[in-house]
Amino acid sequence: MTTVSPETEKKLRDAMQRLLTGNAKRTDGRLIKTNLHIEAGVSRATMNRATVLIADWEAAVGTESAPRDTQLAALQETVSKLKDSVAKLREENTALKRKNQAAVTVLAELSAQLRSARDQEPTATVTPLKNGRTQRRHWRS
Numbered sequence: 563m564t565t566v567s568p569e570t571e572k573k574l575r576d577a578m579q580r581l582l583t584g585n586a587k588r589t590d591g592r593l594i595k596t597n598l599h600i601e602a603g604v605s606r607a608t609m610n611r612a613t614v615l616i617a618d619w620e621a622a623v624g625t626e627s628a629p630r631d632t633q634l635a636a637l638q639e640t641v642s643k644l645k646d647s648v649a650k651l652r653e654e655n656t657a658l659k660r661k662n663q664a665a666v667t668v669l670a671e672l673s674a675q676l677r678s679a680r681d682q683e684p685t686a687t688v689t690p691l692k693n694g695r696t697q698r699r700h701w702r703s
Contacts, residue, residue: 566612570604574615577602582622584633591634593623 599609
């Protein structure tokens with residue numbers, strides 16, 4: 563037997579319908595009694611007096627307390643995928659940092675060798691080409 567006013571019962575039924583369809587306005591969408599009375603805008607005690615409605619709620623929900631809001635579920639899935647992507651990108655970034663450091667080391671070593679070679683006396687002579695061109699020879703068999 564319901565001992566709440568018809569207006570209060572309507573508020574609770576509307577709130578129950580919003581929660582069950584995943585269209586919560588005032589809560590996170592979890593199917594729990596706390597969200598039911600908050601969604602309806604009534605006190606917990608008032609909700610508890612609506613025994614028929616509570617029985618309907620328990621029949622519809624059972625022990626389920628997961629969010630029904632499809633947008634929330636989709637966002638949680640997106641966040642999970644993005645976290646995986648961020649982890650992969652961090653690994654790639656670390657590998658690229660290592661390669662970059664190795665390249666810097668090689669460049670520093672080559673630069674040092676080049677400076678050392680400039681400071682030494684040249685050991686080879688350069689022979690200029692005539693007229694700045696190479697001469698071609700045609701071989702016949």
